[in-house]
Amino acid sequence: MQTDFVVSGGPSVYLFRPTNEGALEHLQENVSEEAQWLGDGLCVEWRYAAELVTALRSEGFSVV
Helix, strand or coil: CCCCEEEEECCCEEEEEECCHHHHHHHHHHCCCCCCEECCEEEEEHHHHHHHHHHHHHCCCCEC
16 A cells, blocks of 8 residues: 655654645645645644544545
């Protein structure tokens, strides 16, 4: 099974890096234009990271 998102970082900010076009398109369509990116990774505050993982998995994406 291919991983769609790789999460790294912490403890205050996590980076969600999409690993394929479908994952990238999902982020681009569903996050605010004001979202912060670091390179190819979406920056997410620690307090929202677990919720985002849950939401992505409920959409059928794999997250590691």
